[in-house]
Amino acid sequence: MSSDRHAPVASWSRREFSGLDLGDTRLDERLLSLADVFAAHPASGINAACQDWAATKAAYRFFDNQKVSSEQVLSPHFQRTVERIQAHKRVFAIQDTTYLDYTDHPATQGLGSISTVSQERQGFVKHTTLVVSASGLPLGCLTDQVWVRDASDKRDGKAKPLQERESYKWIQALSQTQTRIPEGVEVITICDREADMYEFFIAAKQQPFVIRAAQNRRIQDTYDALKTLMNHSPLAGEFTLEVPARQQQPKRQAALQVYFAQTTLSPPYRSQIPGQTENLPTVNVYLVWVIEPNPPDGIPPIEWLLLTNVEVSTFSEARQRIHWYTQRWHIEVFFKVLKSGTKVEDTRLQTKDRLLRYIALMSVIAWRLYWMTLLNRDIPTADCTHALTENEWKALYMITHKTHTLPRKTPTVAQVVVWIAKLGGFLGRKSDGTPGVTVFWRGWQRLTDIANTFALVHNPGESHTP
Numbered sequence: 483m484s485s486d487r488h489a490p491v492a493s494w495s496r497r498e499f500s501g502l503d504l505g506d507t508r509l510d511e512r513l514l515s516l517a518d519v520f521a522a523h524p525a526s527g528i529n530a531a532c533q534d535w536a537a538t539k540a541a542y543r544f545f546d547n548q549k550v551s552s553e554q555v556l557s558p559h560f561q562r563t564v565e566r567i568q569a570h571k572r573v574f575a576i577q578d579t580t581y582l583d584y585t586d587h588p589a590t591q592g593l594g595s596i597s598t599v600s601q602e603r604q605g606f607v608k609h610t611t612l613v614v615s616a617s618g619l620p621l622g623c624l625t626d627q628v629w630v631r632d633a634s635d636k637r638d639g640k641a642k643p644l645q646e647r648e649s650y651k652w653i654q655a656l657s658q659t660q661t662r663i664p665e666g667v668e669v670i671t672i673c674d675r676e677a678d679m680y681e682f683f684i685a686a687k688q689q690p691f692v693i694r695a696a697q698n699r700r701i702q703d704t705y706d707a708l709k710t711l712m713n714h715s716p717l718a719g720e721f722t723l724e725v726p727a728r729q730q731q732p733k734r735q736a737a738l739q740v741y742f743a744q745t746t747l748s749p750p751y752r753s754q755i756p757g758q759t760e761n762l763p764t765v766n767v768y769l770v771w772v773i774e775p776n777p778p779d780g781i782p783p784i785e786w787l788l789l790t791n792v793e794v795s796t797f798s799e800a801r802q803r804i805h806w807y808t809q810r811w812h813i814e815v816f817f818k819v820l821k822s823g824t825k826v827e828d829t830r831l832q833t834k835d836r837l838l839r840y841i842a843l844m845s846v847i848a849w850r851l852y853w854m855t856l857l858n859r860d861i862p863t864a865d866c867t868h869a870l871t872e873n874e875w876k877a878l879y880m881i882t883h884k885t886h887t888l889p890r891k892t893p894t895v896a897q898v899v900v901w902i903a904k905l906g907g908f909l910g911r912k913s914d915g916t917p918g919v920t921v922f923w924r925g926w927q928r929l930t931d932i933a934n935t936f937a938l939v940h941n942p943g944e945s946h947t948p
Contacts, residue, residue, distance in 0.1 A: 494517075494518075494521065494850065495514045495515075495517035495518050495521070496514060497562070498517070498558065498559060498562050498846065498850070499513065499514060499517065499558045499559070500558060500561075500562070501557075501558045501561060502514075502554075502557075502558045503554070504549065504550055504554055505549055506549065509544070509547065509549065509550060512540060512544045513544065513550075513555065513843070516541055516544060516843065517843060517846070517847065519531050519532060519537070519541075520824070520843065520844065520847050521847045521850060521851075522927075522930040522934075523927055523930060524823055524824040524825075524844075524847055524848075524851060524923060524926070524927065525822075525823060525824060525825045525923065525927065526927070527825065527828060527829060528541050528542070528829060542831075544839075545831055545836040545839045545840050546833075546836055547839075548835070550839055551839070552628065552838045552839055552841065552842035553842075555839060555842040555843055555846075556623070556626055556842050556845070556846070559622060559623060559846045559849070560622075560623065560624060560625075560662065562622060563613055563621055563622030563623060563624050564624070564662055564663075564664055566613075566621040566622060567613060567621055567624075567663065567664060567667055567669075568664050568667065570615050570616065570621075570667060571616075571666075571667065571668060572616045572667070572668040572669075572670065573613050573614065573615055573616070573621065573663075573667060573668070573669055573670070574613065574614045574615075574616075574669075574670050574671075574672050574806065574809045574812075575611050575612075575613050575624060575659045575663075575669050575670065575671045575672070576611065576612045576613075576614060576671075576672045576673075576809060576810055576812055576813045577609070577610070577611050577625075577652060577655050577656070577671065577672070577673045577677065577813075578609070578610065578612075578673070578674060578810070578813040578814070578817070579607060579608065579609045579610075579651070579676065580608050580610075580817040580820075580821075581596040581597075581603075581605055581606070581607060581608070582596075582605045582606045582608055582628075582821075582826065582827055582841065583596060583603055583604070583605040583827055584604060584605045584606075584827060584837070585602070585603045585604045585605065587830050587832075589830070589832055590604075590830070590831070590832050590833065590834075590837070591832065591833050591834065592630060592833055592834030592835070593605055593606070593630060593834065594606070594607075594629075594630035594631040594632065595631055596631065605827075606628050606629065606630060606834075606837070606838075606841070607628070607629055607630075607631050607648070608626070608627070608628045608841070609625075609626075609627045609628075609651040609652075609655060610623055610625065610626045610627075610813065610816070610817075610845070611623065611624045611625040611626070611655050611658070611659055612624075612812060612813045612816050612849075613669075614809055614812045615860065617859055617860050618809070618812070618856060618859055618860075619853065619856050619857065619859060619860040620812060620816065620849060620852050620853050620856060621853075622849055622853075623845060623846075623849060624658070624659055624662055624663075625654075625655040625658040625659060625662075626842070626845060627651060627654070627655070628838055628841055628842075630834060631648065644681055649676070649679060652673065652676070652677045652679060652682050653679070653681060653682055653685045656671060656682065656685055656686060656689070657685065659671065659689075660689060668690065669689065669690070670690045670691065670692065670792075670806055671686065671689060671690065671691040671692075671693075672691070672692050672693075672806060672807060672809055672810050673691070673692075673693045673694070673810075674693075674694050674810060675693075675694045675695070675696035676696065677693050678693055678694070678695050678696040678697050678789070680699075680747070680749060680750050680762060680765070681762075683747070683765045683767070683789075683791070684762065684763065684765065686791060688791075690790070690791060690792045691789075691790060691791060691792075692788055692789070692790045692792075692803055692806045692807045693788070693789045693790070694786055694787065694788055694789075694807065695708060695769075695787040695788070695789050699747050699748070699750070700747070700748040700750075701745050701746065701747065701748060702745075702746040702747065702748045702764050703746075703748075708745070708769060708787065709787070711743055711745055711769070712741055712743060712769060712771040712787065715741045715742065715743045715771070716741070717739055717740070717741060718740045718741055718742050718797040718800055719739075719740050719797040719800075719801075720737065720738065720739050720740065721738055721740065721801060722735050722736065722737055722738070723735070723736045723738055723784075723804075723808075724736075725784070726811065731781060734778065734781075736774050736777070736784055737774065737775075737776065738772050738773065738774050738784060739772070739773050739774075739775055740770065740771070740772055740797065740800050740801070740804070741769075741770075741771040741773075742768065742769060742770045742771070742794045742797075742799075742800045743768070743769045743771075744766070744767075744768050744769070744794070745766075745767060745769065746764050746765065746766050746767075747764060747765045747766075747767055748764060749761075749762035749763065749764065750762070766791070767789050767790065767791060768789075768790050768791070768792065768793060768794040768803075769787065769788065769789060769794075770786075770787075770788040770790065770794055770800045770803050770804060771785075771786070771787050771788075772784065772785065772786040772787075772788070772804055773785045786804075786807065788803060788804065788807055790803050815852060815919060816848060816849065816852050818919065819848045819851050819852050819919050819923065820844065820845060820848040822920070823848060823851055823919065823920075823923040824844045824847060824848050824851075826840070826841060826844045826848075851919065851922070851923050851926065852919060854869050854899070854902075854922070854926070855899065855917065855918070855919045855922040855923075857869055857895050857899065858895050858896040858899045858900075858916070859916075861895055862894060862895055862896035863894050863895070863896065864894060864895050865892050865894070865895075866892060866893045866894060866895050866897065866898040867892060868895060869895060869898065869899075870898060871933070873933045873936055873937045874929060874930075874933045875892070875893060875898055876888055876936065877929070877932045877933040877935070877936035877937075878898060878901050878902065878905075878929055878932070878933070879893060879901075880936070881905075881932050882901040882904065882905075899917060899922070900917060901925075902917075902922060902925040902926055902929055903917030903918075903921045903922050903925050904921075904925065905924070905925030905926075905928040905929055905932075906920070906921035906922060906923065906924030906925030906926070906928065907921050907924060907925075908921040908922075908925070
């Protein structure tokens with residue numbers, strides 16, 4: 483398989499998990515079966531998705547099997563992601579962390595703290611690298627770490643050697659990304675404020691990155707810092723950015739000002755910590771400062787200070803680096819699909835190891851749901867068999883158009899994405915724009931039931947095309 487963009491769908495799970503080796507062909511087949519079942523009903527939970535006791539019991543046995551690891555479950559997906567990347571000249575590797583909360587499942591064993599002591603929330607820390615094409619299509623996860631936080635991880639983090647700190651996750655994921663990206667593809671790493679680590683800049687070396695600054699770092703050979711430099715930089719230009727709706731804030735247009743500069747960062751002072759690298763080198767960076775001088779009343783202004791090792795010498799180049807950084811929202815949506823679309827935090831598997839296997843599988847399914855939602859951006863006019871089986875698109879067409887007569891020409895990807903979203907409540911008016919992931923995953927669950935019914939009542943050998 484070269485790329486999901488060029489091959490019609492037969493069995494998505496057999497393609498995505500090609501090369502799976504759990505040491506037992508029966509376990510391999512069980513995982514493929516579970517992938518299809520959960521992908522068909524991503525928000526239903528194990529019992530409802532499996533639908534009968536025998537299948538449910540088999541699912542619980544699989545997640546309890548000590549021979550299966552989350553790394554084995556994810557390994558084929560990582561390889562498929564690499565194969566999809568090969569079809570692109572430039573991709574974005576977006577790192578971020580989320581927390582999976584199982585506090586409301588007190589019987590679950592082996593969890594760790596994911597909050598302050600006073601909040602007492604329990605669960606897992608999950609750090610993922612999601613790869614996105616230049617057109618915004620999520621190609622898959624390239625790295626994934628899920629772990630239980632030790633009580634001392636946050637409290638004593640700065641007193642530990644770098645490799646033992648929780649923040650080392652950023653450098654570790656960067657290293658894995660560098661190893662897995664195929665030759666000939668430019669990968670641009672995108673991170674938010676938590677990745678503002680001097681050691682990260684050093685580790686990145688020649689790999690392009692854009693990171694939002696969290697620290698007002700010192701500049702070499704001066705007593706000034708980054709914000710002082712930017713305050714003395716000339717205005718490069720202005721532009722308008724569409725800000726997506728989030729929390730209680732509606733979608734809006736933000737008028738932004740842009741400044742840029744080049745500088746050399748001075749190494750931070752390091753106390754004598756065992757294993758700490760001494761005499762850190764200086765780092766050359768370019769700065770892009772984005773500010774919103776006149777935000778709407780009651781809404782905090784946008785202000786991003788971006789650090790990059792890719793040259794910025796014109797307003798156009800600054801705008802491009804800003805565009806690169808805005809790709810970071812993809813991983814936030816991916817985490818939303820994982821939590822709300824698959825309801826991964828609702829599952830009661832009672833032990834850490836069972837949950838880790840389940841989370842690994844549902845991460846792949848969450849990616850596929852998100853990929854299908856945005857596929858029309860990449861290949862809108864392509865045949866819909868790039869995403870749907872024959873039963874799925876035929877059932878979808880009939881229920882959408884309230885007809886038993888199929889079209890002479892197979893529908894396009896863009897058409898079926900809208901039809902699926904309409905099953906989930908999307909109205910499809912001109913003012914509604916493109917469907918979002920929430921209406922898509924609701925519609926996807928309905929389509930699965932409709933397609934299963936279609937397969938039962940129609941003779942597979944009978945032609946329905948006029």
